[in-house]
Amino acid sequence: xxxxxxxxxxxxxxxxxxxxxxxxxxxxxxxxxxxxxxxxxxxxxxxxxxxxxxxxxxxxxxxxxxxxxxxxxxxxxxxxxxxxxxxxxxxxxxxxxxxxxxxxxxxxxxxxxxxxxxxxxxxxxxxxxxxxxxxxxxxxxxxxxxxxxxxxxxxxxxxxxxxxxxxxxxxxxxxxxxxxxxxxxxxxxxxxxxxxxxxxxxxxxxxxxxxxxxxxxxxxxxxxxxxxxxxxxxxxxxxxxxxxxxxxxxxxxxxxxxxxxxxxxxxxxxxxxxxxxxxxxxxxxxxxxxxxxxxxxxxxxxxxxxxxxxxxxxxxxxxxxxxxxxxxxxxxxxxxxxxxxxxxxxxxxxxxxxxxxxxxxxxxxxxxxxxxxxxxxxxxxxxxxxxxxxxxxxxxxxxxxxxxxxxxxxxxxxxxxxxxxxxxxxxxxxxxxxxxxxxxxxxxxxxxxxxxxxxxxxxxxxxxxxxxxxxxxxxxxxxxxxxxxxxxxxxxxxxxx
Amino acid sequence: xxxxxxxxxxxxxxxxxxxxxxxxxxxxxxxxxxxxxxxxxxxxxxxxxxxxxxxxxxxxxxxxxxxxxxxxxxxxxxxxxxxxxxxxxxxxxxxxxxxxxxxxxxxxxxxxxxxxxxxxxxxxxxxxxxxxxxxxxxxxxxxxxxxxxxxxxxxxxxxxxxxxxxxxxxxxxxxxxxxxxxxxxxxxxxxxxxxxxxxxxxxxxxxxxxxxxxxxxxxxxxxx
Numbered sequence: 048x049x050x051x052x053x054x055x056x057x058x059x060x061x062x063x064x065x066x067x068x069x070x071x072x073x074x075x076x077x078x079x080x081x082x083x084x085x086x087x088x089x090x091x092x093x094x095x096x097x098x099x100x101x102x103x104x105x106x107x108x109x110x111x112x113x114x115x116x117x118x119x120x121x122x123x124x125x126x127x128x129x130x131x132x133x134x135x136x137x138x139x140x141x142x143x144x145x146x147x148x149x150x151x152x153x154x155x156x157x158x159x160x161x162x163x164x165x166x167x168x169x170x171x172x173x174x175x176x177x178x179x180x181x182x183x184x185x186x187x188x189x190x191x192x193x194x195x196x197x198x199x200x201x202x203x204x205x206x207x208x209x210x211x212x213x214x215x216x217x218x219x220x221x222x223x224x225x226x227x228x229x230x231x232x233x234x235x236x237x238x239x240x241x242x243x244x245x246x247x248x249x250x251x252x253x254x255x256x257x258x259x260x261x262x263x264x265x266x267x268x269x270x271x272x273x274x275x276x277x278x279x280x281x282x283x284x285x286x287x288x289x290x291x292x293x294x295x296x297x298x299x300x301x302x303x304x305x306x307x308x309x310x311x312x313x314x315x316x317x318x319x320x321x322x323x324x325x326x327x328x329x330x331x332x333x334x335x336x337x338x339x340x341x342x343x344x345x346x347x348x349x350x351x352x353x354x355x356x357x358x359x360x361x362x363x364x365x366x367x368x369x370x371x372x373x374x375x376x377x378x379x380x381x382x383x384x385x386x387x388x389x390x391x392x393x394x395x396x397x398x399x400x401x402x403x404x405x406x407x408x409x410x411x412x413x414x415x416x417x418x419x420x421x422x423x424x425x426x427x428x429x430x431x432x433x434x435x436x437x438x439x440x441x442x443x444x445x446x447x448x449x450x451x452x453x454x455x456x457x458x459x460x461x462x463x464x465x466x467x468x469x470x471x472x473x474x475x476x477x478x479x480x481x482x483x484x485x486x487x488x489x490x491x492x493x494x495x496x497x498x499x500x501x502x503x504x505x506x507x508x509x510x511x512x513x514x515x516x517x518x519x520x521x522x523x524x525x526x527x528x529x530x531x532x533x534x535x536x537x538x539x540x541x542x543x544x
Numbered sequence: 545x546x547x548x549x550x551x552x553x554x555x556x557x558x559x560x561x562x563x564x565x566x567x568x569x570x571x572x573x574x575x576x577x578x579x580x581x582x583x584x585x586x587x588x589x590x591x592x593x594x595x596x597x598x599x600x601x602x603x604x605x606x607x608x609x610x611x612x613x614x615x616x617x618x619x620x621x622x623x624x625x626x627x628x629x630x631x632x633x634x635x636x637x638x639x640x641x642x643x644x645x646x647x648x649x650x651x652x653x654x655x656x657x658x659x660x661x662x663x664x665x666x667x668x669x670x671x672x673x674x675x676x677x678x679x680x681x682x683x684x685x686x687x688x689x690x691x692x693x694x695x696x697x698x699x700x701x702x703x704x705x706x707x708x709x710x711x712x713x714x715x716x717x718x719x720x721x722x723x724x725x726x727x728x729x730x731x732x733x734x735x736x737x738x739x740x741x742x743x744x745x746x747x748x749x750x751x752x753x754x755x756x757x758x759x760x761x762x763x764x765x766x767x768x
Contacts (some may be wrong), residue, residue, distance in 0.1 A: 281665035285689060325663045328687035331703065332696050382709075 051249035057264040063259040066155035067187050068198045068243050071100050072129030073205060074153065076144055077136035078104035078158075080112045085159055085207045087112065087193070091134070096211045097205035103127055120147070127152040129453055132207045133196075134158045138173065142180055149184035156181065157245075158190030159207055164249040165192055178252035193248030194224025197231070199241055200267050201403060206246070208241035215240020215517065216269035216352045217392075218262040220255045222247055223302070226274040238514040239349035242267040254279060261268055263291040270349035272294045274341075276303045281329070289333035295464035296351040296537055298336045300344035301326060324523060336533050343529070349519040350530040354493040356538035360532065361388035363430050366412035367423065367443030371497070372411035375524040384532050384539075388435065397429050411442075423475075424482055431486040431494055438493045438531055439486075444479055445500040445509035447472035449506050452504070476509035484516050493534060496520045497527040554764050557605045560645055562763040570736040571727050573758045576647035585628040586621050588646035593616045595649040597618045597759075600631040602642040606762065613742060619650055626752060646741075650759050653714050655679075655748035658727060658756075659734040660690065664741060668735045670728055674701045676718065676749045692732040699724035717754040724756050740766045 055063065072094060079086030090104050090112055103124045106117040118124060119131065121144060132148045134141060138160055145156060153400070164175070174191065181188035189196065195206020199214040208224065212231040217239065221227045224246035236243050242334035243262065243321040246253050255273050264270040279283045291297055306324040306434035330337040336351075363383050365371035379387040390410045398406060401422060407438060412430070414422060431439050451472030454465050487494040502506045502522040505514070513520045521527035557565065560578045567573055577588035578601065589596040602733065608614050613634060615627035620743040628644050635642045655675035663669050666689050671748040673685035686703035688696045701721050711718045731744060749756045 278665055278711075281663070282689075285666065322665075322687075323683055325666055325669055325689075327689045328669070328703070329666055329689055331699055333687050412622070477735060533582055 055260070059262050061186060061264055064155075064258070066130060066153070067157070067245075068156065068261070068265075069187060069194065069201055069332045070130035070203070070204075072103065072131075073100060074103040074105060074121055074124055074129045074132040074148070075205070076132050076134050076148075077140075078106050078112050078525075079135070080242065084135075088207045089133055089135055089159065092195075092209075092211070093203070093205045097202045099201045100203075101516065103129060105502065110167070112299075119534055122147055124151050125521050126150075129153055130153045131196075131205075132158065133206075134190075134527065135162050136160060138162050138191075141177065142539060145177075145184060145186060148371045149186055154160060154185060155187045156189065156195050157193060157205065157394055158188065158248065158251075159193055159195065160190070161189045163251065164369060170216055171219070174249060174251040181252055186386055187253040187295065190248035191251060194227060194246040196246070197227075197244040198263070199243075199526070210235055213238060213240035214243050214245065215241075216259075216267065216273045216287065217527040218242050218268040219244035219273070220247055220258040220266065220271070221245075221274050222255060223272035223274055224248070226300075226341060229341055230272060232349075233342065233345040233349075237345075237349055237519055239353055239519050240517065241338060243310070244267075250279065253362040254284070256284045256291075259291040260287060263294040266291040268295065269476050270298065270301075270305060271349040272298045272344060272349050274300050274344070276301070283340060285329050285333055288335055292334040296336060296348075297334075298338055298344055298351070299330060300338045300341060300350045313325070314512045334536065336535075343526075346519070346521070346526060347530055347533050348535060351537070353517060353519045354495065354534065355487065356541075357437040357531070357535050358495055358537055358538065360384060361437040362386065362440060362528075363388060363422075363433070363438070364440045365414070365427060365430050365440070366411050367414050367446060369407075369415065369418065369441040371415050371524055372407070372413045375442060375497075375528065376411050378528045380523050382528065382532055384529065384535055387436075391435055394429060394433055414443075420475075421478055425500060427479070427482055427494075428486060430540065431490050438495065438535075440524060440527055440531070441479075441483060441494060441496045441528065443521075444496050444498045445504065445507040446498075447507045448476040449500060449504060452507070473508045478506065479510035479514050480509050480516075484513070484518055489516075493531060495527040495531060497522070499523065552742075552766055553768050554753055554766050555603070555768060556606050557759060557763045557765060558605070559601050559608075559762070560643070561603075562744075562761040563650050563758065564740075565763050566730075566734070566746065566761050567757060569684055570730040571746070571758055571761075572723075572756065573761070574648045574650045574711045577626075579644040579646055581630040582632070582645070582696065584627060585644040585646050586624050588644075589618065589621065589624045592646060592648050596624065597647045598624060598627045598631060599645045599648050600639075600648070601645040602635075602639045604639045605642070647759070649753050650750045650757055651715060652750040652752040653725070654709055654751040654758075656724070656751065656756060657745075657747040658731060658749050659684075659745040660731045660741075660743060660745070663687075670700070670731045670735065672704070672724070672728060676705060688728075688732075690732045690735045692729055694725060694729065697704060697728040697732075698723060701725065716751070719756075720750055723754075727756050727758075744767055 075090045077086045078090045104117040111120045163174045204211045212234040219230045228245045262268045451469040455469045483494045501510045501520045579585040579588045595617050598615045618624050657673045657675040660670045661717045668690035669687045684706050686700040745762040746758040750759045
């Protein structure tokens with residue numbers, strides 16, 4: 048059963064997938080001038096994103112699309128000018144198209160065309176024929192029934208859906224095109240960007256786990272994020288994901304974990320699902336990070352992409368908001384992996400020297416509104432620099448700017464000394480964020496910031512500064528601690544291996 | 545085995561044979577003897593030491609508890625005599641050749657279940673779960689694919705949600721995690737080296753003095 052696993056060297060793998068993710072030129076086959084058609088949208092998005100290579104649009108009728116002259120056939124594409132063909136034509140035209148593409152030196156095909164395995168046995172047979180044909184032609188085949196491919200290092204956005212994501216280091220492969228979109232939308236919202244993204248469609252020739260092998264060796268990628276429903280061969284999936292996860296974090300979210308979901312999955316991608324508890328054990332065994340929701344899946348990937356791994360389980364919580372401190376302490380205490388470390392004596396005396404007596408004198412360190420101009424900065428520095436602290440959670444960012452916002456937009460502004468204090472508040476939260484980023488870099492330990500303002504007031508200078516720097520902040524401390532558990536799990540496994 | 549293959553014909557070994565297979569694989573079981581008749585059962589119970597359990601044993605008998613073919617906590621020879629007589633009388637023609645399995649009565653407040661099976665997607669797996677009367681309600685189980693590493697075996701134990709049961713419990717010591725891991729690794733090796741085995745079911749795995757003992761076992765093999 049391991050016969051299906053072919054070992055390729057990293058160089059060979061990178062080379063095999065290069066035409067798909069780093070094509071020198073792209074052909075949209077079946078481009079359309081009708082804005083309601085996939086063949087139009089694909090051309091539009093590819094051009095709108097500013098793809099750096101050459102673009103060829105083919106249309107049987109000829110004519111112009113989006114101000115560009117089309118070619119009547121892929122025959123007219125100069126040999127060697129394109130590596131990737133994005134296929135929007137009906138199924139009947141595809142085999143001949145692929146043969147011609149191969150003659151033109153094209154070595155990758157993305158098939159948006161639907162009407163294959165998702166329709167039943169006949170479609171599955173057609174899919175197998177496609178896969179065989181592409182193997183004979185030396186073409187890497189993605190899809191069919193996929194929504195597109197994104198590769199931000201070359202501004203490639205060949206997809207029939209939105210959005211164009213920001214650049215970054217998360218690589219996405221998904222059996223559902225809808226979830227590629229969802230992940231890209233989260234990337235836009237959080238500012239934590241994407242390196243590559245592919246909607247794997249029906250996986251006729253290339254399964255989600257095959258892309259992972261490429262991502263694991265891709266220098267643009269720090270973490271892989273996948274969505275799967277059914278697996279063609281569980282053992283191959285296990286072996287390939289295990290190898291990929293040994294190199295980089297791999298976050299997996301699985302659909303079809305219940306009988307109802309499995310029926311939906313069977314009609315969605317034509318694949319059968321397995322017992323969820325076996326899948327869960329397989330994830331642990333392979334060292335995968337399994338997410339329990341789509342938003343958590345992105346958040347975990349973004350956490351791996353933007354925060355260093357902790358070296359141990361000791362968490363220190365610094366807060367200017369008492370209630371957040373309490374519930375964060377609850378959450379850490381309930382964790383089987385993390386530890387709400389006791390307040391080290393030297394930290395206690397250092398804090399005592401800087402704070403009035405009403406501070407909490409424990410972990411969480413609740414500054415209790417006693418902070419003056421530099422208190423938060425000094426305390427955050429002390430905590431992050433402490434050798435026993437493995438991870439820092441900072442709560443209360445943005446409170447000052449939020450107040451400043453209210454003051455600036457109220458009826459008393461300007462005047463009453465408000466200008467100065469509003470400006471001071473905004474500057475303070477920016478400072479805190481910049482310091483957290485700097486300390487995280489300097490000490491190479493995670494400093495996670497949680498505030499509801501990430502969701503409620505994203506333009507607040509605190510969270511906005513983090514977002515602009517491409518660092519993930521969390522809308523609640525529960526989510527920050529959930530992410531930290533996974534970071535520590537990964538770190539512990541790497542050190543134990 | 546190949547993932548997703550249609551089910552091939554299989555049969556279950558008797559409890560006694562099943563235990564011989566798992567003992568040979570290195571899994572601890574309670575001391576037991578197979579007796580042909582009532583006198584043999586009494587002799588066996590004397591040798592094993594009271595209290596004992598007596599069960600009707602045969603290739604065709606898979607659901608002993610449901611049929612009332614298990615007699616627990618027999619404290620003396622008279623009790624063994626009564627139980628053995630009743631059990632032999634309860635045998636049905638469909639059961640085929642039967643015997644009396646006499647085993648040491650194992651005391652323990654905690655039970656686990658373990659086994660190996662063929663998953664349609666991932667192939668051979670090892671399973672560990674919380675056993676006992678609430679096993680189904682708790683549905684607290686963990687799986688790993690064969691072959692298991694020592695780390696996999698230990699992490700399976702960590703994966704169980706009901707960790708409180710695994711610590712010191714009602715006067716009994718904490719569960720010996722290494723011993724449980726050894727059982728899981730033995731199951732993995734058995735599954736890996738015996739292609740004829742379709743599944744193994746150790747239920748219950750009674751925790752006696754912190755260590756797991758397979759008190760009942762069912763091995764399913766390919767063929768008719």
